[in-house]
Amino acid sequence: MSGLGDPPQQQEQDSYPVLERPRPRPQPQVPAPAPQRPAVDTAMWRALGVFRSLTLAYAIARFAASYDRYAHRGEAIAVLFTMAVWTAWTGIVYHRPAITRRALLSFLATDLAVGAAAVLSTDLVDTASRIDSGALTLPTVWASAPVIAVAVALGWRGGVAAAGVMGLADLVERGALSQDSIHNIVLLGLTGAAIGYVVELGRTAELTLVRAQRLEAATRERQRLARDIHDGVLQVLALVQRRGAEIGGAGADLGRMAGEQERALRSLVNSWHDTDDEDGDPVDLDLTAVLGRLAGPRVTLAGPGTPVTLPSPVAREIAAAVAAALDNVRVHGGPGADGLGARAWILVEDESEAVVVTVRDDGPGIPAGRLAEARRGGRLGVAHSIQGRLTDVGGHVDVISIPGQGTEVEMRVPRVPQPRGAATSVAAMRRALR
Structure with a gap:
């Protein structure tokens, strides 16, 4: 029962300092390890980076060979410079070991838009006569790199869809459906489908190899455990079964149960x-x-x-x-x-x-x-x-x-x-x- 004041003994006890427990220090959050990228993906992104660099060099060489024929050379150089910067940036992004699927899809869409814009820029920097005569676009083969990137990331269906987008840009640039346009669209579609299908097969083969290695390691471990169990537990159960049959009575029931457990344990060891x-x-x-x-x-x-x-x-x-x-x-x-x-x-x-x-x-x-x-x-x-x-x-x-x-x-x-x-x-x- 409480009153207006505390008893003297209680006040004396309250006069002592109260020792507080030290608060535990917050443990640092260890980030979860990022999922490893399949080896086939790493190889394909590296190959795509080399392909982009070579096709960029080819586009620059074609422009240098026809330098005097372009209507707006300064704008063409600006487009080529943008292509070079984008080539370097894609090499950095696609080589990242961990990237979310949403970020990858957004970057693929941007990559495809940059490639289509490079194709359409030909109408701004080249002459109408050269375009009507079927001259190559300013980026030339470099425009197929986004199609390959989509095929690597999304498979053959994504590669075919990306080829359709790039083919549409080529059709708009030329202004009419010609034999060259059909030829370019078909080639882009076959390229996207073939690369996407090969990448899917490579991933499946890599998964199969990993599972085979895990199976081999588990089999070796099972064999090691089987040897240890055979040298210990199974021999004891077999001994109990034999001695129980010799003793008879309750010992026979114990030996029978030991025999059942021995067979069950053997079945468990021999199955995985x-x-x-x-x-x-x-x-x-x-x-x-x-x-x-x-x-x-x-x-x-x-x-x-x-x-x-x-x-x-x-x-x-x-x-x-x-x-x-x-x-x-x-x-x-x-x-x-x-x-x-x-x-x-x-x-x-x-x-x-x-x-x-x-x-x-x-x-x-x-x-x-x-x-x-x-x-x-x-x-x-x-x-x-x-x-x-x-x-x-x-x-x-x-x-x-x-x-x-x-x-x-x-x-x-x-x-x-x-x-x-x-x-x-x-x-x-x-x-x-x-």
Whole structure:
């Protein structure tokens, strides 16, 4: 209870200085490392810089050879000087290791506008008679450099679109559609398409090489771990299995469980699946191979002869749901027909529009109303571990159980439509190119 004044003891305590905790110094923010540019991009931008310099020298040489024929020589020199400055500036910008996509698109548009303006400047510096006779534009081949830049950055479609813009500028400069204009437009279009397609192939090949190197490194690490596990854990489990069989009784059950764990561990060591690529995008997994880790002496796996490929997040969720169903079989399956525990079968079916995984067992089955009673009691193993996982990936679960005849859990996951002739792994590489 407080009054108008504090007790003397309290005032005496308050007279001591209060020591404050030193405030932690703010840690400096470490910037995230910029994404590395593919090696093929670096090589193409370097080659484009050389190409620009050579075509600029060619344009200057052509102008010097026809110096007396130009109507406005001072303006022509100013245009050439602007082209030289822009060539140097593009060499700096395109060689930057990190540039945002928005900034790159803006600079590509400016580059294309500068190239078109250089072509259109021919009407201001050259004579009408030379233009009508089909003389070369002032920038000549230098005007194709922006088309190549767009093709390198955006692929063959962007290269063809940029060629159309530059061809339109050439058409406006000449004032009429001539055979030379058609020839220039076709050449620019073929150049943009060819360079863009080659760059896309180079990026895909580089991604494939990187993934192959990562796979090789992971395989070496897996082999090293396999040797260590084989020399230690697997040998101990095998010893427990043999000694348990010799002891009998409860030791036999312990040896049997050790044998099951040994086989499961061997299956895990001998299987390896890449779940994400270097950019974190999911890749395809063979669902049958993933579920093979769950097979054992009391669990039989059956599937089609061809791989059942699904994106890695979907395959992982299905495998976790199947593992939860098998856990229910081990816990609630009873002794089984042979007294060693209920047996389970995993069936994988690959349909045209969906993948169906069925888990069956020969246990006592689920009494009517048991699932609803477990849900009301807060035991949500089937609802969360199985149905929840399938719902997250767009699938659904049907549980069919007859007392005394076992339980069947059917999991159905629809396939995501893919473009004809394109695999998901290739689609992941295409996404990395954008």
